[in-house]
C-alpha cells in the first residue's frame with residue numbers, strides 16, 4: 001500500500017516517481033463571505049523541501065491549519081501518505097511534525113524537561129530519542145538551562161525538537177524563521193537541510209525569499225487563496241531565455257546587437273553588463289557572433305532572476321489577471 005511504503009521508505013531525493021506524501025484536493029476555506037483558500041490542489045512528494053509563499057493574507061496559514069487538522073475545510077480534502085485526513089486523523093497525525101506560531105514552552109523548565117513533558121503527552125518517548133533530537137537541533141549543550149534563558153532562535157529550535165520527537169515523516173512548518181536573526185536563519189536552514197537529507201519531507205511557509213531560494217527544491221505561490229505558481233526554484237529563477245554578457249566595449253556591442261532581429265530588446269543592466277537574447281536561442285551562437293564582430297565576451301551565461309523578482313512579478317500579473 002502506498003501509505004505504508006511512504007512511511008518506511010529510506011531517504012531518497014525527490015523524483016518524479018517518488019510517492020506523494022501530502023495532497024490537497026480542491027481544498028477550500030470560507031470565513032463568512034471571505035474565501036480564504038479556493039479549490040487548492042497541491043502535491044508534495046517524498047524527500048522534497050517545498051516552500052509555500054504568498055503575500056500577507058494569501059491563505060498560507062489557513063491552508064497549513066487545514067493540513068494539520070486544526071481547522072476543518074469548508075470544501076475539498078487533505079490526503080497524507082495517500083490516506084484521508086478527515087477519516088484517519090488519529091493514525092496520520094503522529095507521523096506529522098508541526099511548528100506553527102511560537103511553540104508553547106514551559107519557561108521555568110529546562111529544554112530537556114520540556115522535551116520530556118511533551119514526550120509524556122505523546123505517550124512516552126525514550127531518553128535516547130530526546131538526546132537524538134537535542135543533537136539534531138544543536139541544543140545538547142544548553143539542554144539543562146531553563147527555557148526562559150533561551151534566545152528566540154533556541155526556542156524555535158526547541159519547538160522543532162518537539163515536532164521531531166515522534167520521528168515524523170512529514171514536517172509542516174509555518175514561518176520557521178520568523179523572529180530569527182541572520183545567524184538563527186542560517187542555523188534553521190542548515191537544520192532543515194539535514195532533516196531533508198535524512199529523508200524527511202518538509203513543507204514550509206516563509207517570507208524569507210532568499211532562504212527559500214537556497215533551501216527549497218520547489219516553490220508554491222499562493223495569492224488571494226489561489227495557486228499562482230508551482231515550480232522548481234530553477235524553473236522560477238531561470239530568465240526569459242536571455243543571456244548576461246560581460247565584455248569591455250559593452251556600449252558598442254549593444255549598438256550592434258540592437259540592429260539584429262533577435263537583439264532588439266538588448267540593454268545594459270545597472271552593472272553595465274549586457275542583457276540580450278541570442279541568435280537561435282543559443283549562447284554558443286551569441287558568443288561566436290560577438291567574437292566575430294570584435295567583441296569577445298569575458299563571460300556569457302544564461303540570465304537568472306532572484307525569487308524576490310519572481311514573487312513580485314507573479315503577484316502583479318495575478319492582480320492584473322483579476323482586474324481584467
Ligand SMILES: Nc1ncnc2c1ncn2[C@@H]1O[C@H](COP(=O)(O)OP(=O)(O)OP(=O)(O)O)[C@@H](O)[C@H]1O
Nearest residue numbers: 031034035036054055056057058059060061062063
Ligand atoms: N479565523 C478567521 N476568521 C476570519 N477570517 C480569517 C480567519 N483567519 C484568517 N482569516 C482571513 O483569511 C485570509 C487568509 O489568512 P491567512 O492567515 O491564512 O493568510 P497568510 O497567507 O497566512 O498571511 P500571513 O502571511 O500574513 O500570515 C485573510 O484574509 C484573513 O484575514
